[in-house]
Amino acid sequence: MSLFQSCTDSRWKADTSKVEYNGEILRLDKAVFSLNNNFSQNELVALKPKYGNFLDIYLTQIMQVGSPDNPMTASLFARFLNDPDWRELQSIIEKKHPNLDKESAELENALKRYAVLFQETELPEIVAYNSGFNVGIYPEKKYLGIGLEWYAGSDLEIFKRLPPDLFPQYKRDKMLPEFMTINALKGWLLVKYQDKLHGETLLNRMAFAGKIHYVASVLMEEVSDRQLLNYSQQQIEWSEMQEYDVWKHMLENDLIFSEDAKEVSTLMNDGPFTPGMPPESPGGVGNYIGYKMVEVYMERNENVTLVDLLNMENDREFLNNYKPGR
Numbered sequence: 001m002s003l004f005q006s007c008t009d010s011r012w013k014a015d016t017s018k019v020e021y022n023g024e025i026l027r028l029d030k031a032v033f034s035l036n037n038n039f040s041q042n043e044l045v046a047l048k049p050k051y052g053n054f055l056d057i058y059l060t061q062i063m064q065v066g067s068p069d070n071p072m073t074a075s076l077f078a079r080f081l082n083d084p085d086w087r088e089l090q091s092i093i094e095k096k097h098p099n100l101d102k103e104s105a106e107l108e109n110a111l112k113r114y115a116v117l118f119q120e121t122e123l124p125e126i127v128a129y130n131s132g133f134n135v136g137i138y139p140e141k142k143y144l145g146i147g148l149e150w151y152a153g154s155d156l157e158i159f160k161r162l163p164p165d166l167f168p169q170y171k172r173d174k175m176l177p178e179f180m181t182i183n184a185l186k187g188w189l190l191v192k193y194q195d196k197l198h199g200e201t202l203l204n205r206m207a208f209a210g211k212i213h214y215v216a217s218v219l220m221e222e223v224s225d226r227q228l229l230n231y232s233q234q235q236i237e238w239s240e241m242q243e244y245d246v247w248k249h250m251l252e253n254d255l256i257f258s259e260d261a262k263e264v265s266t267l268m269n270d271g272p273f274t275p276g277m278p279p280e281s282p283g284g285v286g287n288y289i290g291y292k293m294v295e296v297y298m299e300r301n302e303n304v305t306l307v308d309l310l311n312m313e314n315d316r317e318f319l320n321n322y323k324p325g326r
Contacts, residue, residue: 011302012218016112021123023108025100026051028058029130029148033090037082041074054127054143062135062145086132089149089158093130096152096177100128106181107144110219117218117306124188133162137187144188151180170272170283174230182223183230186216196310201257202250202264206290207315209268213291214298215306229291235282243292243324246277246285256319293322 028051035043045068047055059065059073063080066073080086097103104126111123124144131147138145154172189212197208217228226236239246250256255263264286266275271283282288298304300321 009218009298011305012113012117014113014116016109016116019112019115021108021112021115023104023111023123023126025104025107025126025128025146027100028054028127029090029093032077033081033087033130035081037078039074039078041068041071044068044074044077051127052125052143054125054145057138057140057143057145058127058129058131062129062131062138062147064134080132085158085161086130089132089152089156090130092156092158093148093152097128097148103181106220107184109221110181110185110216113219113221119307126184133166137184139184139188139191141192144184146180146184148180150175151177151183153177168272170270173232178227179230182216182220182227185220186212189215193310198313198315199259200261200264201259202267202286203256203315203319205264205268206286206293207312207318208290209287210290210292210294210318211309211312213287214294215310218306225291229282229288231282231288234280238278238280239282239285239288242281243289244326246289247322247324250286250289292324293318297321 028047031047031051044055044059048068051058055068059068059077063077065076065080068074107126115121115123122141124140124142126144126146128146128148130149133149134147135145136147136150138147152175154175159167159172193212196211198204213228217223220228224236225231226233229236231239250267255267258264267286268284273279273281273283274285277285294309297318298309
């Protein structure tokens with residue numbers, strides 16, 4: 001079992017002492033739920049100096065109630081803020097996350113490491129919100145938004161009052177605080193490097209997912225494979241034990257270079273388990289295989305940097321190194 005392998009590589013040592021960046025997670029959720037029941041447009045606009053353009057993003061893109069500059073927005077948004085269910089949810093969030101000091105420190109360190117290892121200076125401002133389960137992670141060039149309700153626990157009473165098909169148990173099992181920062185980081189990387197997906201074959205999809213997971217594991221430090229992939233303990237143990245058989249299944253069924261959308265989605269999309277495999281398997285087991293392919297490649301190519309990895313265009317190179325044993 002590999003615990004924290006990526007971050008122990010001497011290639012990934014990064015002196016972040018000279019990186020000027022504040023990773024404090026701003027609490028937009030608390031700010032909006034602290035407004036009076038009949039708040040005005042001016043009170044909403046007054047949040048702009050602190051939350052900047054993310055306030056517009058939150059209201060227009062995430063909540064879809066309109067711009068804070070629109071006189072109608074305040075009354076539409078008030079329906080959400082004054083709804084008893086969502087106020088209860090906010091109360092749960094504040095009890096689960098009275099502060100985000102630990103999460104702020106983790107993301108600040110990861111993004112400072114990114115600045116050093118990628119030689120980039122533009123890092124996102126991080127803002128936490130409550131969207132009523134609209135959007136979990138909202139990555140954008142200048143901002144990284146985190147929907148705290150998605151990381152408030154898997155056994156919330158409010159789930160019983162929401163459509164069960166929207167929140168099946170396998171999704172609820174991933175709504176754990178420990179997955180918040182790694183998911184936020186992965187989401188930011190996925191959007192920033194979305195142009196690095198070089199095709200729609202299973203290999204392309206696995207390689208891209210593997211690159212993102214590997215880079216995230218290096219940046220975050222001391223994140224286990226289970227946390228990285230949002231697996232249960234049973235799922236990570238099954239994946240480690242069955243890696244050879246899953247790879248064999250892919251080879252014997254000519255799936256590696258398949259462009260069939262159904263075949264690819266079966267092995268890459270989330271679910272309670274991977275169709276055609278035992279219930280102990282994780283959904284989208286191809287993500288695990290992709291991560292392991294990249295991990296092996298990087299172990300055997302010590303001259304390759306993270307920038308080189310993300311810029312690789314020939315995903316077949318990963319096949320030369322990847323030979324899982326029984």
